[in-house]
Amino acid sequence: MPAKKALIIGAGIAGIATAIRLAVKGYEVEVFEANSYPGGKLSEFEQEGFRFDAGPSLFTMPQYVDELFTLAGKNPADFFRYQKLDVVCKYFYEDATQLNAYADTDKFATEIHKKTGEPIDAVKKYLGNSSNIYSITNHVFLEQSLHRLKTYLRWDTIKSIFRFPQIDAFRSMHKANEGFFKDTRMVQFYDRYATYNGSNPYAAPATLNVIPHLEQHYGAYFPEGGMYSIITSLVKLANSLGVKFHYKSRVDEIALNERTIAKGIKVNNHFIPADVVISNMDVWFSYHKLLKNHSQLFPKKILQQERSSSALIFYWGIKKQFHQLNLHNIFFSADYKAEFDHIWKRQDIYDDPTIYLNISSKYKADDAPEDCENWFTMINVPANTGQNWDSLITIARQNIIKKLNRLLGEDISQLIVCESILDPRGIESKTSSYQGSLYGTSSNSQFAAFLRHANKASQIKNLYFCGGSTHPGGGIPLCLLSAKIVSDWIG
Template identity: 75%
Template sequence: MSPSQPSPEGRAFKAHSLDSKSKVSPSGGDLEGAVAIIIGAGIAGIASAIRLAVKGYEVQVFEANSYPGGKLSEINQQGYRFDAGPSLFTMPQYVDELFDLAGRNPRSEFNYQKLDAICNYFYPDGTVFTAYADEDKLADSIAQSTNTTKASVKHYFANSARIYHITDHVFLQRSLHRLKTYLRWDTVRSILRLSQIDAFRSMHQANQSFFADKRIVQYADRYATYNGSNPYQAPATLNVIPHLEQHFGAYFPDDGMYSITTSLVKLAESLGVKFNYNYPVEEIVLDKLKAKGIKLKDKFVEADIVISNMDVWFTYHKLLKQHPELYPKRILQQERSSSALIFYWGVKKQFEQLGLHNIFFSADYEAEFGAIWKQQTMSADPTVYLNISSKLKPGDAPAGCENWFVMINVPANTGQDWDTLIAAAKKSILAGLSRKLGVCIEQLIETEAILDPRSIESKTSSYQGSLYGTSSNGQLAAFLRHANRSSKIKNLYFCGGSVHPGGGIPLSLLSAKIVSEWVQ
């Protein structure tokens, strides 16, 4: 298993010894503008690099891996290509915006198609329905397959839209940690409507009030997994998530999810950003509570600002380990989001009943989340997400075959016996899919790769392998995420899924936007 390698261009950088007082330009000459260093080439780090380059900064990105993208990477194995991480693409306007800022036509560099059918849902009792992008078609699909009225579906999505309109410009688009955010009239209006964001009951409780059919409650509860949370604990404010998918749509990049990374890296490089791969940062160097640059082994690279795209827990415990007095201890002790176990299977068959996105629900959703969050283990009957990019990008698999990305939600790594758990999960998943699809899946697998919480942590510096930083299982979770700027260290900023506003591609891109607006 090996992620795609970028070209070696941009790997060279200028550095000097720790005792040098000269400042080095990323271009190798005399410094003409302010220098920004970004730690980590995850999607938020790349977006931050683009935004700062457009503002006139000379930008260098230092990445420990030999490839960019962080979780948004790919695997090539025996003729199969897999998008290794995020597989659902929503809010593409945030990617387009980066090209627009640089004065480029997004469609000349990056293209995607809107999905008519977003996801197929399969239930243990044999119920099947398709979630369509068109709300009327979706309501019809649900009403025809379950004991649910179209009116209740419409009411549910109207509630989701209301929460979005109250929270978007305050909680997502701006920093919660700046006074100027609260001096805006639209913020005041949103604050006056906070009672309408449904923060005082759980998602599950809210969804039970919208739907009488337990199958559709389960469908609505699933959206908590979009940010690694538990619908039986997370506030119903998270019912904003369906609006992001249903109203704005779900998409598929023409060249696969990893093309989001490659196209943005190409854009950044065209703006003069230098990517340095295979360069793990050892320390953020401070001078009297001011970030002055980074240390690479015995070398020092000076900068005017430093932006960490590394998980905030590792940023402090690895890069600022010399300064434990500066740790935001309460934030770093918060409950982590869930993680994932992913099997990448090359399958020697095509299945007409499957689409790009497919969900096979467990029989007992509450027990499944109880296993993850209370017992810190895997459910014996997990819900299975199956993504097949070769449905829309046939070259991702050999002729007559499919590339299966098979994922279940699991707890963050706290020392579980993962080898035993993975073996049991594989057996359970294969048995369930074989029974539901009417064929022995194991006999069709000709290649396999596995990603689990341990490898997620080691490959992406995500503490405990959590996918979204901290969980959103509390009423005040949105207010407790780490800010995008340090309150104690001048010129130190943070972006990515472990800080405000949250995890996933859209929110990670918004974290880069917030950082760029904070940086002068």
């Protein structure tokens, strides 16, 4: 009996992971990618001797990558290596406070107490709460589909339902964080985790305070070879399992028969049959571009949901090394509420944005020429709804440089030897992410987790979805979990 055939649209990390899982199950798998390279948002480029990871730069929960090698009967270390960070991130506040977020919990709590005066017990109590939310939600919200009856018949789910009040879904992250800490710097510190899925801490439910547990408990890591080595190692694994990748192969249509069953795809007007079709494309574009002749089947309410925030990134080659900086660095805004109001209410950029600065050459020296650094300089911005981005970018660049000049005591503008810029328009065009949103829909409501698109189409048989715009959400770990859910569903 011939193997069943699975066609995957998009070679983002979720699409690659789905391909690996289905190949292990015996499927014949082909992946079609519009770009000339795999990875989606997780890509790389070089410019004038500097190498940049173009997208996600924080690597947590590496066990989900390792699991793919283990499933295939391989030793993960033969393909992919990484090292744990002693300092997850370094934080800079406008009042000159500098804070090292140590991976070791005791060391971290002591650092917080020394720099802010918050009791060590307060920090540990907060992290205990974060761990508790994780224990309740992990097996239900993250590792299972919320759209299958059997999920709700599991004993883990039943126990989690009884513990539902403990996940703190009915107040905002900010309100919850104010309840844990007196020092405004610590409230801001934990409010920032809303940006990990493109949301607003003043609106998103306190359930998202689960995120610090993923970083503090499981740690943060640097992959040898940089972030893009995650993609190259997984593609190598997929190829070894017989997965075929087709690059520069933009899918035109998901083909349905008269009974609304997905029967394959069309690429350059050529029909390719399949038993199952999986879209790693943003669900908005999956419907509006690939199923445009079947609007009666659209999940209209889901597709109309508020999108997550986007990003404005300056990739700078810097002709100096800054020894006070780490791999991950945050320069906080003096007025966090005003910054989020600009993003979510005014749909523009605050003049004092919080800056995230990633420097992979701290751990991979050949990412920059000698005595230089490669700066991935990012701020959170609204999704693209037609703003004058050229004007916003010019002003934001000036404000970012002015802020860094002040906090680092150096004229950064004189050190930039090369520059590339990525804004929401480019994110949308390069990665088919509607409005340039990084994480699909936002999580700015109590029940956002239940409102994300399911990993299976409700009205189209044999059509599945994986990636950041679908359940359980965006970011590398959740995208990998979406691949697991799809694979389990396909069976």
